[in-house]
Amino acid sequence: xxxxxxxxxxxxxxxxxxxxxxxxxxxxxxxxxxxxxxxxxxxxxxxxxxxxxxxxxxxxxxxxxxxxxxxxxxxxxxxxxxxxxxxxxxxxxxxxxxxxxxxxxxxxxxxxxxxxxxxxxxxxxxxxxxxxxxxxxxxxxxxxxxxxxxxxxxxxxxx
Amino acid sequence: xxxxxxxxxxxxxxxxxxxxxxxxxxxxxxxxxxxxxxxxxxxxxxxxxxxxxxxxxxxxxxxxxxxxxxxxxxxxxxxxxxxxxxxxxxxxxxxxxxxxxxxxxxxx
Numbered sequence: 295x296x297x298x299x300x301x302x303x304x305x306x307x308x309x310x311x312x313x314x315x316x317x318x319x320x321x322x323x324x325x326x327x328x329x330x331x332x333x334x335x336x337x338x339x340x341x342x343x344x345x346x347x348x349x350x351x352x353x354x355x356x357x358x359x360x361x362x363x364x365x366x367x368x369x370x371x372x373x374x375x376x377x378x379x380x381x382x383x384x385x386x387x388x389x390x391x392x393x394x395x396x397x398x399x400x401x402x403x404x405x406x407x408x409x410x411x412x413x414x415x416x417x418x419x420x421x422x423x424x425x426x427x428x429x430x431x432x433x434x435x436x437x438x439x440x441x442x443x444x445x446x447x448x449x450x451x452x453x
Numbered sequence: 454x455x456x457x458x459x460x461x462x463x464x465x466x467x468x469x470x471x472x473x474x475x476x477x478x479x480x481x482x483x484x485x486x487x488x489x490x491x492x493x494x495x496x497x498x499x500x501x502x503x504x505x506x507x508x509x510x511x512x513x514x515x516x517x518x519x520x521x522x523x524x525x526x527x528x529x530x531x532x533x534x535x536x537x538x539x540x541x542x543x544x545x546x547x548x549x550x551x552x553x554x555x556x557x558x559x560x561x
Contacts, residue, residue: 296543298550329550364539 295339295358295365297372298322298330303339303355305429310346321430373434391442402439409437458497461505468509470527481508 295303305311305319317327331347334340338351339358349355377387394402413435420427466472469480474492478485481504491497497505525534 296546296550298547326550329552333546361539364536368540368543 295361297365297368298326299334299339299358300365301429302327302330302334303349306340306347306349308426310348312345312347316347319428319430321428369434370436373436406437406439458491458502461502461509462492465505465509467527468524481505 301320301322302316305316311319313327313331316322316331317324320327322330331340331342335342335350337358338354339349340347341350342348374387377385465477469476472480474485474488477483477488481488481501483491483501483504487495487501491501525537529537
């Protein structure tokens with residue numbers, strides 16, 4: 295599934311929408327939505343009735359979701375490009391190689407855990423909001439770490 | 454030398470899709486009977502080793518999409534190939550979504 299199809303599906307997951315509402319919620323250009331919707335209907339990812347678009351065949355959506363790992367790679371790749379092509383202050387992408395002692399590692403994991411709890415808390419807060427925010431205004435947040443060696447090994451194993 | 458020789462021959466054969474003796478002869482300029490002997494374990498001269506090495510390097514330096522595609526097809530695992538196909542299909546799909554020519558249906 296492309297990122298365009300993903301955002302449209304996520305937009306329709308909350309409720310049915312007409313063409314203009316999809317554009318408003320996703321922030322996608324009209325041309326893209328005009329081209330994507332018929333293709334998604336043909337692939338049974340969406341259905342269309344009386345001017346309203348809704349989610350299509352759930353088995354087809356599940357099938358399209360099978361490659362979620364590849365989608366994440368695509369998102370990460372877009373994120374890196376986005377960060378390098380735009381210098382606005384809101385974009386943060388940090389990639390650091392650092393040696394940690396056992397104690398520092400414990401502190402680091404504890405910080406990651408705090409961040410995880412905070413994001414989950416924010417997500418659950420949004421469930422109680424009366425006014426729904428547009429899907430396009432959501433933040434893409436990511437975090438993680440790995441050992442340098444396992445990253446190199448992974449790269450070699452799959453080649 | 455024997456081990457390096459078998460490695461370079463295997464690499465050459467894999468890269469070129471298991472060519473025939475005649476094809477190797479035309480590509481490398483080494484005599485047909487000599488190639489037959491090399492493939493059957495005769496020890497390579499340093500000049501012959503360098504010829505195979507150069508042909509392999511030349512093969513790898515090809516960077517047109519078509520050449521790279523052929524190399525990917527020969528060298529990469531099915532898993533990686535499937536991932537590349539997925540990536541390329543998605544790139545094409547996104548390009549199609551941006552194309553004015555496709556907007557023949559005005560949704561809703």
